[in-house]
Amino acid sequence: MFGAICAKRAGADVLLLEHTSRIGKKLLATGNGKCNLTNLTIGRGDYRGNHPSFVTPVFEQFTQKQTLGLFEEMGLVWKERNGMVYPYSNQASTVSDLLRAELERLQTKVLTEVRVKEILPVFSTNSERRTKGDYIKKGFLLKTSKGDYTADCVILSCGSRAAPKTGSDGSGYKLAEKLGHSIVEPLPALVQLKAEGNYFKMIAGVRSDCRLHLYIEEKLLAEEYGEVQFTDYGISGIPVFQFSRFAVKALWEKKRVFVLCDFLPEMEAEALYEYLYKKKQRLLSTGNSEDLLLGLLNKKLNLMILKEGGIPVQSKAAGISEKQLKSICRLMKNWKIPLKGYQSFEQGQICQGGVDTKELTKQLESKIHKGLYFAGEIIDIDGRCGGYNLQWAWTSAYVAAVSAALEQ
Ligand SMILES: Cc1cc2nc3c(=O)[nH]c(=O)nc-3n(C[C@H](O)[C@H](O)[C@H](O)COP(=O)(O)OP(=O)(O)OC[C@H]3O[C@@H](n4cnc5c(N)ncnc54)[C@H](O)[C@@H]3O)c2cc1C
Structure with missing residues (x-):
């Protein structure tokens, strides 16, 4: 949702695909229903993964201050307790409703109950080939439960396997794996x-x-x-x-x-x-x-x-x-x-593991497929409890979205 908003604001033509009946379901469960959306004190050691330092250049591109600035533009009034930031309303639904309202205001196409089953890189046909063996990457074909879609760029942000009732059933890992990406074993964390x-x-x-x-x-x-x-x-x-x-x-x-x-x-x-x-x-x-x-x-x-x-x-x-x-x-x-x-993935708040950061640029673009980006928990980065995981989702989504929009 955040990435779609950022890409749209950066001038891209955006389509958001979601396989449940509602976008932002997990947000409603965050922070005991209050949504601890970020933390004002982010430091070394707040993020873990096989290569935790991967987050540093990403955060240099979009900080928690800039995140709050964007939410404030949408109308969020927030409060802070020991560095942890919550909506003033104390309701997680305030955050997801604001994101939904912003998507609507920007006239972003959102399709729910559409399950992405496969993502195929599309190459130029023989006739479009400049020289023998010179295939030009043309974008992606998305095979879904409701037909095919094409895109110049794809941001894969399917979450993890934690709290699968909210929609994150681990299918994102399979999509990434089929595209040639290595997955660090996903295991429950904050559990x-x-x-x-x-x-x-x-x-x-x-x-x-x-x-x-x-x-x-x-x-x-x-x-x-x-x-x-x-x-x-x-x-x-x-x-x-x-x-x-x-x-x-x-x-x-x-x-x-x-x-x-x-x-x-x-x-x-x-x-x-x-x-x-x-x-x-x-x-x-x-x-x-x-x-x-x-x-x-x-x-x-x-x-x-x-x-x-x-x-x-x-x-x-x-x-x-x-x-x-x-x-x-x-x-x-x-x-x-x-x-x-x-305890199991059902009880875990998040997952550790995911798409290997060695295969991503600091813009969150795949080093294997140009135009393929990742954002959020699907990446092998997990944060401490206290707003760090949502902040990773906002920051990585912003960086991926703006880079993708520039590529279009
Ligand atoms: C109970 C609970 C409390 C939490 N509290 C906090 C908190 O207070 N602060 C904090 O920072 N973090 C918290 N977290 C963690 C935080 O919610 C996640 O890290 C964050 O939501 C990850 O965002 P994401 O966009 O990567 O994934 P998600 O929020 O999981 O979104 C992924 C979306 O992709 C959809 N999807 C998946 N596969 C497909 C597919 N194949 N086709 C189409 N759509 C698909 C899913 O349905 C889902 O809507 C909490 C998590 C839980 C479970």
Whole structure:
């Protein structure tokens, strides 16, 4: 939608093909229905992929400031929270409605319920050939569920395999592959992780501010802080989403992956030990082990820690040994969560993987077929949670669209 608008504004004759009944379906689901459309602080490390530095020259051509400028021209009033930008209305539909209105204002041809099945490069016929073997590329033939279309340039922006109910069913990868492009294995990202262990049913539903360290084959790979959501199968929440792409990739590669969870990042291990020691002294005559932890974490987490430490809940606090106190400290500061899997494409917000960036120019044009462009999530670039993925979609769409329009 954004690319069609930019190409139209740059003077191209544009046709937008969409196979569902409505354009912009995924936008409605973004940001919990509020659409976190960009982030004012984009830096190194916010984008991942086999070649993450690929995004730098692309962003130099169209920044988040320019994106917001374009949305403002369409009439968007926005607000910002910790760098994350939302429509002032708090409604994701505001963004998709504005894009639709702009497409209409520009009289852009939009066809829904048209599935693109194949894209064929078209070459000059024998009679048009200048010399023997000199075939001239003439554009593309698009084979669709509703007949054939021709185009000088094509921007392939079919999304990924994430949230396929919104239309992104992975067919874009197949279209790209048939055109000779390599696809880096698409896997879920910004996704919940499944853990080993018997304690998850016990703590399902608990949310707690934790510091998480992700280890792959014993090597520390990422660190995140924020509200972790414990579920009956494992861990979820923003900090988990942020490093999930690394965990998923490693699990897919059959590597050993675990997370160390610090339930009390604000409290040093020594301070925690002192707290527990003093508390135990207070409870010498009365109180059990559960009372010892009362006041620290969510009750379910306290119970889980006791069980993990092999300390019976009803045992007298006075009987807890120094070794057991140290074990409680270790579990609270460094609870080891071995990971065994991840949720599916249906649950993942985005995909990692996609069209190999080595085969694209910084204008997002295919190095294999002149006039073929890519934009958005179909490319092997995935962003952190916080507006970065939509910003990649806007930026890549703008760059591809303007280059394609100039080529026409
Ligand atoms: C629940 C959820 C919440 C999210 N929240 C945010 C957020 O707040 N901020 C953020 O930055 N990102 C968010 N994202 C990610 C963001 O929505 C995507 O990265 C972005 O929409 C990708 O844009 P795209 O145009 O590449 O693909 P899509 O938005 O998936 O659009 C691709 C379109 O192509 C159509 N299509 C596919 N194949 C064909 C075909 N063969 N023929 C015709 N049409 C086809 C699809 O139907 C679809 O309409 C969220 C994603 C989800 C699932």
